[in-house]
Amino acid sequence: MIHIPVLKSQTLQIFSLLSEGTLIDCTLGFGGHTQALLQAHPQLQIIGIDQDEVAREYCKTHLPQERVQILEGNFSEQISNALKIAKSPIVGVLADIGVSSLQLDDLSRGFGFSSPTLDMRMDRSNPLDASKVVNHYPKLELEKIFREYGEIRESKKMAELIVNAREKKSFQSAFELSSLLEKHFKKNKIHPATLAFQAIRIEVNNELGVLESLLSSLYQAKLTNTIIAIISFHSLEDRIIKNTFREWEKSCICPAEVMRCECGNNHSRGKILTKKPLIATPEEIKANPRSRSAKLRAFEFGNDNAK
Structure with a gap:
């Protein structure tokens, strides 16, 4: 390894x-x-x-x-x-702070664009995973996540696209999600799904919250x-x-x-x-x-x- x-x-x-x-x-x-x-x-x-x-x-x-x-x-x-x-x-x-390369490269963890799962949990005992976020969060909540955690300008369009797609068939894999986003958003320097995956991962792992908690604990110590x-x-x-x-x-x-x-x-x-x-x-x-x-x-x- x-x-x-x-x-x-x-x-x-x-x-x-x-x-x-x-x-x-x-x-x-x-x-x-x-x-x-x-x-x-x-x-x-x-x-x-x-x-x-x-x-x-x-x-x-x-x-x-x-x-x-x-x-x-x-x-x-x-x-x-x-x-x-x-x-x-x-x-x-x-x-x-962030996902390790070995987690990113492990397709079973659901972090990568080609992953056959939709997970993104750093801690696999966490009850919240990416599938729940993508398939069950209300449209407004998805839009907020994309806007605040991904700083995506077209957050409203992205949330609506996902909600409309999941009404026909729920997302089973990261590959399905990344493929959908790749079809509907322009590809500039980075893959169109990059910031969306970042936003979902931050939500699943509460990454900003745990960082703020760490800093607070260090200050109080x-x-x-x-x-x-x-x-x-x-x-x-x-x-x-x-x-x-x-x-x-x-x-x-x-x-x-x-x-x-x-x-x-x-x-x-x-x-x-x-x-x-x-x-x-x-x-x-x-x-x-x-x-x-x-x-x-x-x-x-x-x-x-x-x-």
């Missing part, structure tokens, strides 16, 4: 000054980032979180268990547990001397991360209409380490085309955030 971790060198760069302590890999996947970090930092311990059973079982046999502890579940649910069970100070938190690095793959996630890091860095939190600072101007929780996101090099994109949309942003919680 070959797994290429996205932005591996950039991730190692962000965490280059680590020595000992515990790093939480919120999206362990098939262990690519964790393996690289373990090799780079011989004294580092890692707590890995993943909701995918296949990924967890793979890591149990391919990662050194004396240095890696694996938790089952979504990172938004398990991050608080990981923070509690760490046996040494938390020096880093890494999250690679009052971490010190801890580097937070998050890799995202589309503008909605990147916007949330960027804006959150900006809020964390603010020293003055007074309302904009206040003429003079009244808050004490000492509320900064740390500093942004990436003024611009780190992105893949041309060489990485050539080797792994899916890395072209990846962006890494990092923030470091400082010493005085135990307020």
Whole structure:
């Protein structure tokens, strides 16, 4: 099984000054980032979180268990547990948000355009899958998902097209859905179904909600001397991360209409380490085309955030 971790060198760069302590890999996947970090930092311990059973079982046999502890579940649910069970100070938190390449390539998971299923669940115990969204969501709800999660201009047309089609025959596969969209929408730089599949996947996995929950948990944990690095793959996630890091860095939190600072101007929780996101090099994109949309942003919680 070959797994290429996205932005591996950039991730190692962000965490280059680590020595000992515990790093939480919120999206362990098939262990690519964790393996690289373990090799780079011989004294580092890692707590890995993943909701995918296949990924967890793979890591149990391919990662050194004396240095890696694996938790089952979504990172938004398990991050608080990981923070509690760490046996040494938390020096880093890494999250690679999105679907792994191996999930995308596994046709049985229903993520790809040619998949014979319509699933898209990262956690296969999740009661909501793509089939339920596509075949049972009301037209207005589908339109909202396409507009907000896919930023699709023709969201109304797309929702109506799907509803009209499913009245004749429900969608059984991702291939049926992608073929329908390909027939009725222009093909520019990307496949016409790309943003629709993104929107449905976000809805099924509550991707924006779990990201916001993770960020909230990290803020409330009052971490010190801890580097937070998050890799995202589309503008909605990147916007949330960027804006959150900006809020964390603010020293003055007074309302904009206040003429003079009244808050004490000492509320900064740390500093942004990436003024611009780190992105893949041309060489990485050539080797792994899916890395072209990846962006890494990092923030470091400082010493005085135990307020």
